[in-house]
Each structure stands twice: as C-alpha cells, then as structure tokens.
Amino acid sequence: MSESVSHVVRLNQVNFHWSKSLKAVIDIPEFSMRRGESVFLQGASGSGKTTLLSLIAAVLQPQSGQVSVDGVELGTLRGGQRDQFRVDRIGLVFQQFNLLPFLSVSENIQLPCRFSKLRRSQAVHAGKSIDEETDRLLSAMHLSPSDIKNRKVTDLSVGQQQRVAVARALIGRPKLIIADEPTSALDSDTRQAFLQLLFSEVHAAGCTLLFVSHDASLGSMFDRSVNLKDINLAANNSDMLGATG
Amino acid sequence: MIGIAWKSICNRWTTAVLAVLAIAMSVALILTVEKIRRDARDSFAQTVSGTDLIIGARSGSVQLLLYSVFRIGNATNNISWKSVEEIRQRQAVDWIIPISLGDSHAGFRVLGTNHDYFERYRYGDKRSLEFASGKPFDDVFDAVLGSEVAAQLGYKIADSMVVAHGTGKVALVEHENQPFKVSGILKPTGTPVDRAVHVSLEGIEAMHVDWRNGAAVKGEGTDADVVRGMDLKPRAVTALLVGLSSRGAVFREQRAINTYRAEPLLAILPGVALQELWGLISVAEKALLIVSICVVVAGLVNLMSVLLAGLNERRREMAVLRSAGAKPANVFLLLCIESAVLTIGGIILGLALHYLLTGLGALFLQQRFGLSVALSLPGSTDLKILLAIAVAGLLAGTLPALQAYRKSLADGLSHRL
Numbered sequence: 001m002s003e004s005v006s007h008v009v010r011l012n013q014v015n016f017h018w019s020k021s022l023k024a025v026i027d028i029p030e031f032s033m034r035r036g037e038s039v040f041l042q043g044a045s046g047s048g049k050t051t052l053l054s055l056i057a058a059v060l061q062p063q064s065g066q067v068s069v070d071g072v073e074l075g076t077l078r079g080g081q082r083d084q085f086r087v088d089r090i091g092l093v094f095q096q097f098n099l100l101p102f103l104s105v106s107e108n109i110q111l112p113c114r115f116s117k118l119r120r121s122q123a124v125h126a127g128k129s130i131d132e133e134t135d136r137l138l139s140a141m142h143l144s145p146s147d148i149k150n151r152k153v154t155d156l157s158v159g160q161q162q163r164v165a166v167a168r169a170l171i172g173r174p175k176l177i178i179a180d181e182p183t184s185a186l187d188s189d190t191r192q193a194f195l196q197l198l199f200s201e202v203h204a205a206g207c208t209l210l211f212v213s214h215d216a217s218l219g220s221m222f223d224r225s226v227n228l229k230d231i232n233l234a235a236n237n238s239d240m241l242g243a244t245g
Numbered sequence: 246m247i248g249i250a251w252k253s254i255c256n257r258w259t260t261a262v263l264a265v266l267a268i269a270m271s272v273a274l275i276l277t278v279e280k281i282r283r284d285a286r287d288s289f290a291q292t293v294s295g296t297d298l299i300i301g302a303r304s305g306s307v308q309l310l311l312y313s314v315f316r317i318g319n320a321t322n323n324i325s326w327k328s329v330e331e332i333r334q335r336q337a338v339d340w341i342i343p344i345s346l347g348d349s350h351a352g353f354r355v356l357g358t359n360h361d362y363f364e365r366y367r368y369g370d371k372r373s374l375e376f377a378s379g380k381p382f383d384d385v386f387d388a389v390l391g392s393e394v395a396a397q398l399g400y401k402i403a404d405s406m407v408v409a410h411g412t413g414k415v416a417l418v419e420h421e422n423q424p425f426k427v428s429g430i431l432k433p434t435g436t437p438v439d440r441a442v443h444v445s446l447e448g449i450e451a452m453h454v455d456w457r458n459g460a461a462v463k464g465e466g467t468d469a470d471v472v473r474g475m476d477l478k479p480r481a482v483t484a485l486l487v488g489l490s491s492r493g494a495v496f497r498e499q500r501a502i503n504t505y506r507a508e509p510l511l512a513i514l515p516g517v518a519l520q521e522l523w524g525l526i527s528v529a530e531k532a533l534l535i536v537s538i539c540v541v542v543a544g545l546v547n548l549m550s551v552l553l554a555g556l557n558e559r560r561r562e563m564a565v566l567r568s569a570g571a572k573p574a575n576v577f578l579l580l581c582i583e584s585a586v587l588t589i590g591g592i593i594l595g596l597a598l599h600y601l602l603t604g605l606g607a608l609f610l611q612q613r614f615g616l617s618v619a620l621s622l623p624g625s626t627d628l629k630i631l632l633a634i635a636v637a638g639l640l641a642g643t644l645p646a647l648q649a650y651r652k653s654l655a656d657g658l659s660h661r662l
Contacts, residue, residue, distance in 0.1 A: 080572060087570025100565050102256030103249070108569075114246075115570030168569065 007068075008176050008208040009033040009056055014065035016055060025051050026062070027234035031226075035175075038202065038209040040219045043228030049212050052228070053178055056210070057090055058082040070175045087116040091169030091207070095181040098165035099153040106134045106149045109168045119172025126173060126205075137167040140201050142193075159190040166198055173205045180212050195221060246575065250582035253562070257555060261587060264551040268591025271544035272634060273598035275537040276627055280603055281610075282530050283626075286523070289315070292436040293486070293515050295367035296342075297495050300324065300332065300502055301484040303509035307525065310518040313344060313484035316354045316437045320346065323481035328508050332485065335501070337494040340365050342486040345449045345479065350408045353394045356441045357449035357482070363389070365488060368436045378402055379429030385447045385473055387428035393439035395430045402427055408442070408452055447477035487512075541634060545641045548587055552580060552645035556652065563653040577650040584642020591638070592631055596623070 009032060016026040025048045033039050043049045054060040055067050058074045067074045070089050077085055091112070099108045110130055113120040120130065127133030135145040141163040153161065162182055169177050179198070183191045195218065202209045211222065219225035254261045293299075293314045301309040302322030311317040333341050342365055345357030363374050363381045379402045382389055388408075390400055400406065405424040425444060433439055451472045489495055495514060502512035563576050571579075603620055623631065 080574070083570070083572040092568045094568065097561050098565060098568075100249075100253075100562060102252040111566075111569035114249075115572070115575065119570075 006035055007032045008035050008037075008070055009210065010066075010068045011055075012066045012068075014055065014062045014067055016051060016060065016062045024234040026055065026232060028052070028065075028232050031231050033208055033210060035208055036203075036206060037224060038199065038211065038222045040222035040225040041210060041212045041228060042216050042219055042225065043212070043214065043232075045214055047228045048232055048234065049214075049228060050180065052232070053180055053210070053212060056176075057092065057178060058086050084116070087112055088118040089175045091171075091174040091177045093162070093165045093169045093177070093179040093182045096158065096161070096185045098168070099161055101152070101154050103153065104150050105138075105153060105156070105164055106131070108153060108164060109134050109137065109171055111168060112171055112174075116172065119174065121172075123172040130171075133171060134167070137170055137201070138164075140204075141167050141197050143167075158185050159194065162186065162194060163197065166194075166201070170201055170205055170207070173207065175208060177202055177207045177209045178212075179209065181214070182211075183213065183218070184215070191218075246578055247582055249566075250579050250586060253579070254583055254586060260551045260555065264548045264587050265590045265594060267544040267547040268588060268634070268638065269594035269598055271537070271541040272592050272595025272631070273602055274540050275534075275630060275634075276595065276599040276623070277602045277606065278533050278537045279626065279630065280599070281606065282533070285610075288435065289522070290519060291369045293367075294369060295365075295371050295488065296486045296515055297489040297492060298487040298499060298502070298512045299484060299515055299518070300487060300510055300512045303511045306511065306513040306518045307522050309484065309511055309513055310515065310522060312346065313486070314437070314515070316346070316356075316441065320483045323483055324485065324510060325481050325508055326479050328505070328510065329482055329485060331507075332487070332502065335498070337489050337491065337498050338487055339490040340488045342366060343446060343479070343482040344484045344486065345446055345481075346483045348408055348449065348452060350394075350406060350442045351398055353391070353398075354441050355388075355408055355449070356443050357446045357479070358443060359446060362443065366438070366486070368434050368438065372434075374434065374438065375432045377430045377432045379427070382428050382443070382445050382448070384426070384428070385445060385451050385477060386425045387444070387448070388425040389429040389431060389443040390427055391431055391439040391441045391443075392433040394442055395427075400427050400430070402430065406442075408444075446479040446482065450477040450479055451475075541637075544591070545634075545637050548584060548591075548638060549641040549644060551587075552584060552642060553648065556645055556649055559649075560652060563649060567653055573650045573653050576653045577646045580646035580649045581639065581642050584645070585639055588635055588638025588642070592635060596631075 011028050011031040013030075014026060014028045015024055017024040041049065041052075051060065055062055056069060058067075058069070058077065061075065069085075072085065072089075074082065074085070099105075100111070103111070110123075113123055113130055123130050123133045127136050135149070138145040138148060143160060143163055148156070148160070148164075153164070156164065162185070165182070166179075169179075182198075183194055186194055198209070199221070209222075211218075216225075299309060299313050301313055302320060302324060304321045308318060308321075312320050329341070329343060332338060340361055342361045343358055344362075346354060348355040360381055363376075366374055368374075376389075377392065377395075379389070381387075388406065394400070398406075404427045406427065407424050425442075425448065431438065454472050454475065487498075489498060499512045499514065502510050566576060566579070567573070600620060607620065
C-alpha cells in the first residue's frame with residue numbers, strides 16, 4: 001500500500017487566507033491521518049478549526065499547497081466533482097441542527113444515499129436494504145428503531161438528535177467522518193455515552209475519525225490528540241484573528 | 246427531490262397556502278374577466294341574426310341597437326305607422342318586424358309586435374323562436390312570455406297578468422282594466438327575448454285607450470270587450486327589424502331610409518353597430534384586462550417574496566442539505582420545484598375558483614340581462630394564459646432559487662448564522 005493511500009487525510013504546505021489583505025488563517029506545513037485512526041483536534045475558538053475542516057471537506061480551496069483525502073488530491077477536482085467526492089467519502093456531524101425538521105428520522109439518516117450512489121450501494125451491502133441498515137445504525141446508537149424511526153426530528157432531545165446525525169454520517173460507510181464540536185450541546189454524562197457509541201460504530205465501520213473540540217479533556221479517549229496551535233503556524237501569530245469562526 | 250420539496254412546503258404550509266391563494270385568485274380573476282369579455286361579445290352577437298337593417302327614430306346607432314335589440318335604455322322617439330307602411334312596401338324589403346316598447350310587467354319589458362316576430366326573428370346561428378307551450382297571441386289581450394319571465398313569475402298558459410305603463414321595476418300606474426292572458430311561453434334562447442312579454446301592437450294600443458298625454462283619464466276605465474271593438478290600428482312603433490330580399494341592396498336601402506323626407510329616421514346594420522359598441526366597450530375591457538394582469542403580477546411577486554423571505558430562515562436547512570451531500574444545483578432545483586408546485590397548485594385552485602365564479606356570474610347575467618355565459622372547458626386562449634402564468638411562476642421561482650444557490654455556495658457547510 002503506497003503512502004498516499006495509507007493516509008486518509010494528508011495536508012502538505014497548505015496555506016489559506018480569506019482575502020489577500022488579511023493574514024493567513026491556515027499555514028500548515030504537514031498534517032496527516034492514517035486509515036482507521038481517530039484523531040482529536042483541539043483548538044481555541046478562532047484558531048481556524050472550522051476553516052481547516054472546510055479545507056479537508058473540499059468546501060474551501062487553499063491558496064497554495066495540497067490537500068488530499070482518501071488518496072485524491074482535492075485541487076484536481078472541479079466544483080461538481082468536489083460535491084460528489086464529499087458525499088461519497090465524508091460523513092459530517094456538526095455541533096447541532098444537523099437534521100431537516102420536515103423529514104422523519106429515517107429520511108434524515110438516508111439523505112446521503114439520495115445524493116450518492118456509492119453510499120447507497122455500500123449501505124445496501126452492509127445491511128440487506130437501506131431500511132435495514134438504517135434500523136441497524138439506530139440500534140447501534142441505542143435508539144429503538146420502531147420507536148423513533150417515524151418520529152418528527154423536532155420531538156427528539158438534543159442527545160438523540162446528535163446520535164441520529166452520527167447514524168447519518170455513518171450510513172454507507174464513508175472513509176472519513178468529520179465531527180465538528182458534536183458534543184458541545186450535550187451534558188457531560190450524555191457526552192461520554194455519545195462518544196462511546198461514536199467510537200464503537202466508527203471502528204466497526206472501519207472509518208477514520210477527525211473530531212474537533214475546544215474541550216481538551218476529551219482528548220485522552222482518542223488514538224491521537226493534536227493541538228491546532230502545534231501544526232498551524234498561522235495560529236501562533238494571529239491573535240487578532242478571533243473573529244473568524 | 247420532489248418528495249423533499251413537498252415536505253419542505255408542508256413544513257411552511259401557512260405561507261405556502263397564502264402564496265397558492267394569491268396565484269389562484271389572480272388566475273381566477275384573469276380567466277373570468279377573459280371569459281365574460283368573450284361570452285358577452287358572443288352573446289351580444291348572437292342576439293340578432295338574419296336581420297339586415299334596424300330602423301328607428303333618428304338618434305345614435307349604438308343607442309338604437311341597444312334599445313331595439315338588447316332592451317337597454319329607451320327610445321327618443323317613435324316611427325309613425327305611415328312610415329312603417331311605406332318601408333314595408335319598398336321593393337327590396339322582404340319582411341319587417343315592428344317593435345313597440347315602453348311598458349313593463351313586474352320589471353320585464355313589454356314588447357308589442359306582430360306574428361312576423363315569431364316567424365322571422367332569428368338569433369344565434371339563424372335559429373328561430375320556438376314555443377315551449379301555447380301559441381302566438383291571437384286576441385288583443387293575449388301575451389307570449391319569454392322563458393325567464395315565465396320562470397321567475399311562475400306564469401302558466403291562460404294565467405292573467407296586469408301590464409304597467411313605464412319601464413321601471415315598480416310601476417306606479419297599472420293598466421288594471423285590461424288584464425292580459427298568457428297564450429304562449431317561448432323556449433329559452435339566451436338572449437333578451439327570454440326577458441320580454443310579447444303582445445300584439447293592438448294590445449299596446451288597447452293598454453293606452455284610457456290614457457291621454459301620459460296620464461290616466463278619470464273614470465271607470467273602458468271594459469275589455471269595448472276595447473276589442475275599437476279601432477286599434479297602431480299609430481307608431483319604436484323600431485323595425487328589416488330583412489331584405491337581397492343583401493346587396495343593404496347600403497342603398499340604408500341610405501334611402503336615412504334620407505327619408507317625411508320623417509327623420511335612422512337605419513343601421515346590426516353588425517356595424519355592434520362593432521361600434523365594441524369600440525366603446527373595448528376601453529373598459531382593456532382597463533379590466535390591465536387590472537387583471539396587475540393582479541397576476543402581484544400574485545407572482547408575492548410568490549417570489551414568500552420564497553425569498555423564507556430563504557434566510559432556511560439557510561440552515563440548505564446547509565444541512567449540503568452537508569448531507571446535496572449539491573448547490575440540488576438546492577437550486579429544490580427551490581424551483583417548490584415554486585413550480587406552488588404555481589401549479591395556484592393554477593388548479595384558480596381554475597376551480599374560476600368555474601365557481603362563472604357559475605354564479607352566469608346566473609346573474611342571465612337573470613339581469615338575459616345574456617348567456619356557458620360553463621366550458623378552458624379554450625386555447627385560456628390555456629395560453631395559464632401557460633404564461635405557469636412559465637412566469639417558474640421564472641419568479643428562479644430568482645429565489647439562484648439566491649439560494651449562491652448562499653448555499655457561500656455558506657458552504659457552515660451552520661453558524
């Protein structure tokens with residue numbers, strides 16, 4: 001296995017700034033994640049966490065340097081290809097409001113399968129059908145499928161919503177799961193339980209996990225903990241850049 | 246995608262319903278205005294057919310057309326019986342129908358005429374009048390009712406009725422001494438004929454035996470049998486419908502009558518006078534049409550504003566869709582589908598509303614003016630209008646959709662608002 005494929009995420013001399021007049025927000029000489037690794041990325045707010053995630057998720061393009069995900073150099077993809085690449089390879093979980101209020105729980109989970117044939121076929125492959133895979137994921141997230149599947153999303157607690165969001169990120173087994181502060185809306189008990197479920201299911205699916213939080217106490221549960229300050233040269237000399245979030 | 250769009254609409258159903266209603270109302274309005282315009286025209290044009298000339302006292306041609314055929318307004322003067330006889334004897338004249346107006350019964354016009362009316366009068370596609378029951382008037386005091394008159398007042402054959410002088414709805418003086426008897430009832434025609442009480446010219450004279458200079462002569466009033474014995478030759482009529490033996494003679498005859506020396510008369514060609522009438526009405530029609538178009542535009546602007554206003558609240562929704570793999574093009578499509586659903590919903594509801602309105606409107610027009618407005622499937626003009634509204638609705642939806650497309654590109658996957 002070549003080095004580029006054994007690494008699911010690889011950044012090389014990546015430099016990003018919002019406009020030419022502003023200083024760089026991201027200046028990362030080197031950062032990479034191995035396949036199956038779970039990485040905790042810690043950083044104060046304003047340190048460029050979300051920007052870095054956007055670069056890895058191919059939402060933003062760096063002004064210089066290369067970002068590759070699952071062996072694909074993102075700079076070589078065009079707009080539409082980037083969108084397709086993202087839904088095929090990356091599952092995303094955010095802090096909150098991950099779900100569409102007008103769709104049922106199972107429809108929300110199956111959303112990526114509407115837009116990605118790859119995710120759909122992998123979901124069918126993993127379960128017997130998409131519906132069964134949805135049920136399996138719900139059970140894995142300790143949610144009773146029969147009880148919750150057809151409920152309205154707005155009736156769920158925040159903790160339940162976040163677990164549904166993880167199920168959606170995991171459906172169809174994308175190579176990379178990016179979780180941006182998924183636990184900051186949860187209390188500490190729920191947070192522990194949530195992380196346990198996340199780990200076990202990410203591990204079972206063979207996914208690579210990039211977990212971002214400002215809460216350093218969570219770091220010990222991961223394979224590797226990285227402080228953005230240590231890899232991002234721009235973070236050290238940009239104290240004035242607190243506004244970009 | 247359509248499923249998502251539909252559920253998204255249902256999620257914001259109040260604004261969606263309002264947008265659909267706005268479009269529905271504009272669709273209903275423009276279709277109804279268009280329909281009434283067209284049907285009124287048809288109905289007017291159908292009222293008289295096969296008549297080459299209409300002759301009356303000298304006035305305006307539109308006025309003559311209105312009072313002689315449509316029973317709208319009043320004549321300024323009459324034609325003397327001597328002139329009627331002279332016109333009848335002209336070589337080019339095939340037949341004449343004398344018409345004498347000026348009296349009413351329970352708000353319906355009383356029309357004095359002769360048997361030629363039932364034989365010669367044509368409406369629509371050269372159709373002649375037919376009797377639903379009974380027969381034309383024989384006696385001085387016989388009356389033939391239009392279908393609407395009989396239906397509204399509940400008259401049957403051989404019922405007696407009292408005719409009032411003047412044409413108001415509430416008659417001040419009634420010709421009580423000479424009650425008329427219903428001898429026949431006509432089939433519906435969808436023309437003002439339905440709203441007329443037809444009596445003989447002699448009957449009109451008989452009504453006025455005890456009248457001098459517009460007021461009742463004091464006394465008991467003359468008995469009907471006595472009246473029958475009197476000389477009831479009509480002294481004047483209000484208008485004449487004339488058929489010529491050759492249509493080629495129509496302009497020559499018109500000129501001859503317009504320059505008639507014994508009496509100032511006016512002869513008009515019904516078709517030409519109708520055109521003049523349209524000329525007058527078209528200004529109002531155009532104004533109405535412009536108002537309807539404005540309402541349609543307002544409906545579409547409303548649709549656009551509903552979609553645009555919703556966009557800010559829905560930025561999060563768009564971001565969720567994007568993070569779940571929707572491309573900006575999908576977001577664009579979603580908004581387009583939404584506007585299409587709202588527009589089509591509006592059009593369907595508008596059509597339903599239109600049929601309801603025309604149904605009620607037809608009833609009113611039939612009762613008030615004897616004009617027939619038939620319920621019909623949308624014609625090609627209607628379909629063109631609907632298509633134009635559908636296209637405009639889709640176009641109105643593309644601006645918010647473009648906006649959503651741009652925003653979802655700019656917002657990316659960010660949830661921070």
